Amino acid sequence: MMMTLKVNGRSHTVDVDPTTPLLYVLSDDLGLRGPKFGCGLGQCGSCTAIVGGRAVRSCSTPVSSVGSAEVVTLEGLGTSEKPHPLQKAFIDEQAAQCGFCLSGPILSAKALLDRNPKASDADIKQALSGVLCRCFTHQRMIAAIKKYADGRTA
Amino acid sequence: MKPARRTILKMTPDARAAFVNAGFTRRGFIKSSGALIVTFSAASLAARVGFAQGGPGGAPSGVPVDRLDSWIAIAADGRVTAYTGKCELGQGLFTAQAQLVAEELSIPLSRLTLLQCDTSITPDQGTTSGAQSHPTNFNAGGLALAAASAREALVKLAATRLNVPVEQLVAVDGVVRLTTDPSRSVGYGELVGGRKFEVAIDKNAKRKPSRDWTILGKPVPRLDIPGLVTAEAEFVHNVRVDGMLHGRVVRPPAVGATLISVDEASIAGMPGVVRVVVKNSFVGVVAEKPWQAIQAAGKLAVKWTPGTGLPNQRGSYEYLRTLPSRDTLVVDSGDVEAKLAGAASIIKATYLYPYQMHGSVGSSCAVADVRSDGITIYAASQNVHALRGTTAMVLGRVRDDVRVIFRRGSGCYGINGADTVAFDAALMSQAVGRPVRVQLARKDEMAWENYGLPFVIDQRVGVDASGTIVAWDYEAWSAARGGRPGGGNPGNVATGFVAGFQPGAFAPRTPSPAPTQFVADNNTAPAYVRGRVAGKDGGVGTVQSERALTHRVLSPFFTGPLRAPERLQNTFAHESFLDEIATHVKADPVEYRTRHLTDQRLKDVINAAARTAGWERRLSPKPVSRDRVLTGRGFASQACEVDNSYVAMAADVEVNPSTGAVVVKRLVIAADAGPISNPDGLKNQLEGGAFHGISRTLLEEVTWDDQKVTAVDWRTYHSIPVGGDIPHIEVVLINQPAGKAMGAGETSIVVVGAAIGNAIFDATGVRLREVPFTPERVKAAIAAARTLGTR
Numbered sequence: 009m010m011m012t013l014k015v016n017g018r019s020h021t022v023d024v025d026p027t028t029p030l031l032y033v034l035s036d037d038l039g040l041r042g043p044k045f046g047c048g049l050g051q052c053g054s055c056t057a058i059v060g061g062r063a064v065r066s067c068s069t070p071v072s073s074v075g076s077a078e079v080v081t082l083e084g085l086g087t088s089e090k091p092h093p094l095q096k097a098f099i100d101e102q103a104a105q106c107g108f109c110l111s112g113p114i115l116s117a118k119a120l121l122d123r124n125p126k127a128s129d130a131d132i133k134q135a136l137s138g139v140l141c142r143c144f145t146h147q148r149m150i151a152a153i154k155k156y157a158d159g160r161t162a
Numbered sequence: 163m164k165p166a167r168r169t170i171l172k173m174t175p176d177a178r179a180a181f182v183n184a185g186f187t188r189r190g191f192i193k194s195s196g197a198l199i200v201t202f203s204a205a206s207l208a209a210r211v212g213f214a215q216g217g218p219g220g221a222p223s224g225v226p227v228d229r230l231d232s233w234i235a236i237a238a239d240g241r242v243t244a245y246t247g248k249c250e251l252g253q254g255l256f257t258a259q260a261q262l263v264a265e266e267l268s269i270p271l272s273r274l275t276l277l278q279c280d281t282s283i284t285p286d287q288g289t290t291s292g293a294q295s296h297p298t299n300f301n302a303g304g305l306a307l308a309a310a311s312a313r314e315a316l317v318k319l320a321a322t323r324l325n326v327p328v329e330q331l332v333a334v335d336g337v338v339r340l341t342t343d344p345s346r347s348v349g350y351g352e353l354v355g356g357r358k359f360e361v362a363i364d365k366n367a368k369r370k371p372s373r374d375w376t377i378l379g380k381p382v383p384r385l386d387i388p389g390l391v392t393a394e395a396e397f398v399h400n401v402r403v404d405g406m407l408h409g410r411v412v413r414p415p416a417v418g419a420t421l422i423s424v425d426e427a428s429i430a431g432m433p434g435v436v437r438v439v440v441k442n443s444f445v446g447v448v449a450e451k452p453w454q455a456i457q458a459a460g461k462l463a464v465k466w467t468p469g470t471g472l473p474n475q476r477g478s479y480e481y482l483r484t485l486p487s488r489d490t491l492v493v494d495s496g497d498v499e500a501k502l503a504g505a506a507s508i509i510k511a512t513y514l515y516p517y518q519m520h521g522s523v524g525s526s527c528a529v530a531d532v533r534s535d536g537i538t539i540y541a542a543s544q545n546v547h548a549l550r551g552t553t554a555m556v557l558g559r560v561r562d563d564v565r566v567i568f569r570r571g572s573g574c575y576g577i578n579g580a581d582t583v584a585f586d587a588a589l590m591s592q593a594v595g596r597p598v599r600v601q602l603a604r605k606d607e608m609a610w611e612n613y614g615l616p617f618v619i620d621q622r623v624g625v626d627a628s629g630t631i632v633a634w635d636y637e638a639w640s641a642a643r644g645g646r647p648g649g650g651n652p653g654n655v656a657t658g659f660v661a662g663f664q665p666g667a668f669a670p671r672t673p674s675p676a677p678t679q680f681v682a683d684n685n686t687a688p689a690y691v692r693g694r695v696a697g698k699d700g701g702v703g704t705v706q707s708e709r710a711l712t713h714r715v716l717s718p719f720f721t722g723p724l725r726a727p728e729r730l731q732n733t734f735a736h737e738s739f740l741d742e743i744a745t746h747v748k749a750d751p752v753e754y755r756t757r758h759l760t761d762q763r764l765k766d767v768i769n770a771a772a773r774t775a776g777w778e779r780r781l782s783p784k785p786v787s788r789d790r791v792l793t794g795r796g797f798a799s800q801a802c803e804v805d806n807s808y809v810a811m812a813a814d815v816e817v818n819p820s821t822g823a824v825v826v827k828r829l830v831i832a833a834d835a836g837p838i839s840n841p842d843g844l845k846n847q848l849e850g851g852a853f854h855g856i857s858r859t860l861l862e863e864v865t866w867d868d869q870k871v872t873a874v875d876w877r878t879y880h881s882i883p884v885g886g887d888i889p890h891i892e893v894v895l896i897n898q899p900a901g902k903a904m905g906a907g908e909t910s911i912v913v914v915g916a917a918i919g920n921a922i923f924d925a926t927g928v929r930l931r932e933v934p935f936t937p938e939r940v941k942a943a944i945a946a947a948r949t950l951g952t953r
Contacts, residue, residue, distance in 0.1 A: 025433065028453045036408075036452060041400045042393035046524050046572075047604040051876035054523055081393065088388035095391040102383060102842055105850055106252025106573030107390030108397065108524045113884050136885030140876065142523040143252050143573045144853035146884045147891055148846070 013074060015040070016084030026072035030064075031055045033071045034081060042082030042111050046140070053112025053139035057081050063119035063135070082111045085118070094118055094156045101152040105143030112139035117153040125160055132157070224547075227285045230315065230359040233308030234267070238355030240336050242267055242274050246305050247287025248295040249279040250386065251544070252573040253907050254843035255295050257384045259305060261839060265378035266309030266370055267316075268333040269350075271385070279546045279568030286547040289646065291576065291723060293806055293905020300839060300903035302369070310367035312359065319353045372837050372899040379899075381842035398542045398569035399527045399601060406529065407436055408452040409590035409600040410459035412445040413610055414660065416469025416869040417718055421445060421660075428463035438462065439593040442662035446590045448598055456603075469869040472718055479514050479618045482639040487713035489674035492686045493693050493701075494709045501633035501707035505624025509746050513735035514932040515617040515915075517717075517864035519608060520724055521879060524572030526579030527601035530587035532557060537564045541584040542571025544646075549581055551649035556585045556661055557592050575854070577612045577646050577655070577722040585657035605874035610656035612722030613864055615640045619735035624707075629747030631758055633707035634691050638735075640728070641717035643668070656720060668716045682804035684728035685912070686710045688736035689801050690758040702761035702801045719864070719871065725854065726908035729802060730915070734933060737798035737916030741782065742929065750779040751797050751920065763834050763898075764801045767810040770832035770894045772797070775812035782920070783927040786953055792817045793827075794925025798916035807835040807904040808896075811852070813917035814889075817925045819948075822941025824922060826856050826889040829914075834896040835906040845893045848910040852891055855914025857882045863934050927953040 012021045015038060022037045029048075034040045034057065043066050046054030050065035057066045060077035085092035091099060094114055104110060113136060120127050120135040127135075132153055141149065225232045225245070235243045244263045250256035256276060264271045277284060287298060299305040313333050320338035321328045324346060332341050339347030372379060389395035414420070421443040429435055429447070434454030439446040445464055449455035473481045502508055529540040537559065543549045546566040554561045571580055579602050591598040622635040644654035644665035652658030653665045680693045680700025687693050691708035693701025701708075726733075744754040752772045756765050771777075777797070784794060794817065799810035814828040831848050838844055861880035865873045873879035919930050928943045947953040 025453065028451075032451065032453045035400075036402075039402060040393070041396065044397070044399055044524055045527075045601055047876060048525075049604060049875055051604075052523055082391070083393040086392055088392050088394050091388065091392055095388075098391045099383065099387050102387060102846060104252075104384070104387050104390050105254070105846065106523075106570070107386070107395065108252075108399075108522075108572035110391055111393070114391065133885040137883050139884040140523050140881050141884050142521055142575070142854075142881060144850045144857065144882070145846070146853060146882070146886070146888050147849055149884055150888060 011071065013071070013079060014076065015079040016081060024071060026070065028071050029067050030057065030059070030069045030071045030074055030079070031066040034066060034079070040081050040083060044108060044111065046109070051138065052109070053116060054109050056111040056115045058115050058119050061119065061122065063116045080115070082114060085114070093159060094153070097152040097156040097159070098149070101148045101155065103145055103148035103152040105145050109139070109141045113141065113149045113153070117156070121157055121160065125157070127157065129154070225283065225285050228362050230308060230311050230361050230363055232285050233305065233363070234312040234359070236350050236354045238351050240273065240349050240351035240355065242269055242350070244274060244276050244305065244309065245284040246276060246278050246299065247285045248290045248299055249544070249568050250570055251290060253847055254384055254840065255290070256386055257382060258839040258843055259299060260385060261378045261380070261382055262300060262306055263309045265375055266306060267313050269336045271377065271382070273336060281546050281550050281564070281566045289545040289548070291544050293802070293908045296835070296839070296903040296905050297806065306369055307365070307367055308363055310369050311364040314364060314367045315359050315361055316350055316353055320348050323348050323353065378839055379837070380840070382840055384843065396569060398529070398540050398571050399524060401529045401540045401569055401599070403529060403531065403597045406597040406599055407448050407450060407594060408455045409446050409448045409587060409598045410455040411586050411600065411602065411606055411657070412447065412459050412462055412464055413606050413656070414443060414466055414469070416466070417472055417871070418470025419466040419468065422465040422467060425463040429458045429461050432458045432461065437594050439590045441589055443660040444589055444657065446586060448590050448594050452601070472866050472868055472870070474868070475866055479616070482616070482618050482641055482715055485715035486670040487639065487715045488669060488671045490712045490714070491674040491677050492681055492710040492712065493677060493691065493695055494711070495694060495707050497707050498633050498635045498709040502622065502624040502635065505632055506627045507746070508622065508624050509743055510620070510622045511739055511742055511931060513617070513619045513621065513738060515731040515734060516933060517613040517616045517719060517721075518724060518858055518862045519611055519613050519864055519873070519879060520575045520578040521608065521862075521881060522572040522574055522578045525602040525604055525607040526571065526583040527599065528580070528584040528587040529597060529599045530584065530591040531597035532588055532591040533595070537588070539564065539566045539584050539588060540569050541566055542569060542574065542580040543584060544574065544577070544580065548647065548649045549584055552581070552647040552652040552658065553584060553588050555650070555663070556652050556658055557588055575725040576614070576727065579607050579611055581647055582610070582655040582657040585652060585655070585661065589657070589661060608874045608879060609871040610720065612644060612655060612720040614724030614727060615642055615717070615721050615731065617731040617735070619732070621735060621739040623739070623743055625743065625747055629749055631690060631705050631743065634688060634705050636687065636710040638686070638711075638732070639713045639715060640731070641715050642721045643717040644720040645722045654720070654722070665720070674711065685732045685736070685800060685803065686712060686728070688740070689764065689799070690740065692760070693804070700804065702759060702764055702804055704758050704760055725851070726912045729908065730912045733798070733800045733912040734915035734919070737800065737913060738919050738931065741796070741916070741920040741923065745782055748781055751782060752777055753779060755797070755799060761801055764799065764808045767808045767832040767834050767896060768799045770896060771799070771810035771812050771830050774832065774892060774894050775830040777812055782924040784924055786927065790818070790820070792819060792925040794921045794923070796917045796920030796922070796924055798913035798920060800912050802909055802912060807833065807906055807909040809833045809909045809913055811910065811913045811917040813921045815918060815921040815925060817922055817940065819926065819941070819944045822937035822939065822944070824860055824918070824935055824937070824940055825887045826918060828890045828892070829917070830892045830894070831910050832894040832896065833906065833909050834898060835904040835909060836898045836901040837903055838895060838897045839903070841895055844895060844906055847906050848893050849891050851907065851910035852914055853882070855911040856889070856918065859915040859918050859933055859935060861934050861936070
């Protein structure tokens with residue numbers, strides 16, 4: 009069926025099976041590179057997108073449930089020329105190895121800090137408790153997120 | 163080769179970007195059709211910049227590694243394109259190699275394009291693995307030698323052009339100029355732009371001395387990270403080509419199950435389904451869209467034979483000892499039994515290490531376009547040239563038909579599903595005659611990947627009255643099956659096997675022949691023995707009476723290299739055991755290590771880690787405590803493969819005796835990997851490896867029932883999340899500017915298991931000899947010790 013999605017500030021009309029997980033619409037119908045299939049089970053975070061202000065696992069979110077909510081993916085934050093401050097913090101901390109998982113840590117942190125700019129360290133840990141990075145760049149990612157959070161509240 | 167216009171229009175966006183980065187516009191290329199091309203014909207240049215869709219397959223002749231033009235090309239505007247056979251896996255190698263070429267060629271990084279791993283355009287440098295990329299490309303050969311050759315060739319050309327001897331010339335910032343008169347200069351573009359070098363690699367070309375480095379050796383930020391954090395970077399998972407379909411595999415439900423029949427009618431009428439593909443026990447479904455393929459594969463009715471059954475996981479270590487084995491003596495001084503008999507005391511222990519998986523966060527993906535006039539494969543393979551041969555075998559085609567193009571994948575840490583999924587995509591594309599993309603289901607990745615080997619290791623030493631080790635006896639059993647497919651064994655991975663190929667042969671051999679040279683690759687012998695074979699000491703230790711014997715048995719599961727393969731399992735056993743010996747003879751574990759070592763670089767990292775950690779000389783364990791949380795410290799060290807990097811680690815842990823939970827609070831890592839290419843990149847690898855080691859030590863274990871693997875997702879195979887407990891990690895780098903470059907991707911991970919186990923012992927007095935140290939195991943061990951009254 010035809011449906012219209014608002015993704016990264018633009019409207020897109022797609023013809024899809026409404027049970028299709030949002031991930032496939034974003035990556036195949038819209039050709040976005042940010043959200044990636046990691047497990048298809050909502051267990052790792054590689055497919056994370058922000059939908060209506062909340063970080064969701066797009067691999068297990070039916071596209072029909074998105075409605076008119078604004079969808080933001082990693083490419084919706086900034087570009088390598090003009091990265092979003094959170095992306096810039098990841099660059100500054102060199103907080104990546106293979107980089108496959110990055111939608112998880114960056115967008116989970118962004119959704120949290122948009123909602124609660126004064127989020128505690130425990131809140132950040134909680135928001136990333138279901139996010140995996142198998143290169144184990146954890147230390148640098150947390151440092152980048154805190155740097156961004158501190159920069160916003162300072 | 164098809165006309166340039168058609169091929170260019172079919173480039174992926176990244177191929178196009180590489181093309182433009184290399185100094186060519188589409189218009190310029192089409193117009194010039196060869197004339198503008200610097201060092202290659204129109205056709206081969208198009209190939210070199212990674213167009214690929216729809217064109218014929220591989221170049222028939224390959225890329226000659228002894229020719230400079232295979233490695234370095236210089237455009238008319240002076241831009242340099244370099245070609246490497248070692249690829250970016252997340253380890254930062256792309257940036258380090260770019261630094262290397264820019265340094266040797268004296269150009270800014272911004273003027274360089276580095277293309278990696280494409281069978282049509284890059285030299286065959288084997289597998290990007292095993293901490294071998296630095297040894298291969300940063301010493302006296304490979305990419306370093308090519309870049310140095312190019313610089314010297316440019317200087318020679320400039321000498322002719324400027325009519326001065328080469329001794330009076332220097333290459334600086336993309337020009338060659340007189341040392342005495344910078345105004346007399348000529349640019350690289352002027353010297354060779356528009357032409358090939360047409361020379362062989364000069365084996366005597368001189369590397370720049372490290373004291374002159376301005377790019378290499380510096381903490382250059384990784385060139386790829388801005389593209390990664392903004393999702394501009396293209397992974398193999400993002401490759402989309404015209405007319406592409408999506409495939410989903412249906413793997414056997416049990417180990418050893420084979421296909422009886424497929425009922426295609428069971429998915430008749432499902433939307434988007436294009437074809438069910440069957441070859442021997444390979445089953446796949448191809449559909450227009452990925453979600454359609456997933457749903458259809460889930461509904462497809464497939465009949466399989468029962469599996470061949472699996473050994474009970476409880477008791478599986480003992481079972482390994484009972485199987486026919488291939489035996490290898492790594493070292494045998496012949497006097498171990500006699501020395502043990504005469505020792506003041508004998509200490510024994512057995513260590514157990516489980517099957518573990520690579521567990522890439524993204525399941526593996528490939529895109530294949532199999533046509534009668536050529537085959538193109540996009541894969542995150544660590545060895546594109548080898549995959550070319552095995553893909554041809556799987557498809558019943560010839561190697562020259564196949565072109566394999568590397569695209570970055572999810573971090574692999576060894577052989578994940580990158581090769582096997584390339585076969586999946588190729589088989590399905592061949593059947594439907596259109597490009598097919600396959601990304602594995604999580605369970606198919608996890609249940610069928612090539613796991614790291616399980617080990618049972620028996621250790622025995624004798625010590626004299628002064629507490630010095632006088633004899634060391636090591637005997638191990640490990641299980642393996644398949645491995646890297648290489649150029650000729652597609653059956654070494656799951657898809658090749660179900661498609662009808664057998665894994666590489668297993669040939670039992672007992673007894674082992676006598677060793678003819680000391681093999682250090684697997685750190686089979688501990689660092690503390692001298693490793694004397696054929697009159698030569700291959701080890702770094704003092705113990706003269708030594709034996710190391712391995713038994714390799716056949717595994718029911720596929721296995722293969724997983725980050726520090728075998729080295730990690732062996733180091734866990736050696737470094738845990740060394741700690742046990744130190745406790746037995748009442749010695750400080752750090753001092754006791756250095757007492758049995760001859761290698762100064764290993765001693766230096768040990769001392770550096772101990773100093774930075776504030777290591778207090780005392781005996782382990784600490785006095786008995788009934789505190790709610792116990793704390794301890796542990797130490798471990800290794801000379802990786804004897805001479806491929808040195809590492810020492812001090813770990814501080816907290817143990818909760820009532821829950822068994824272990825939290826690593828602090829790790830101090832000291833490492834020496836030779837001359838440092840990029841200090842921050844090295845640090846990132848050491849940190850990541852150490853943390854990977856914590857996860858493997860505390861949580862990771864492949865589980866199975868009587869038919870199949872049961873560790874099939876992140877609820878059944880555990881990995882520390884980004885929001886988990888993160889230790890404070892401190893890294894001490896020891897630079898050796900004049901030394902040879904060594905690998906560092908495996909350096910820190912090898913010592914983590916023992917460092918943590920030794921720290922748990924220090925805290926609790928309980929010795930854990932089986933990985934992973936799960937809360938259940940830790941709790942049970944502490945409870946048992948308290949019941950027995952030993953703690």
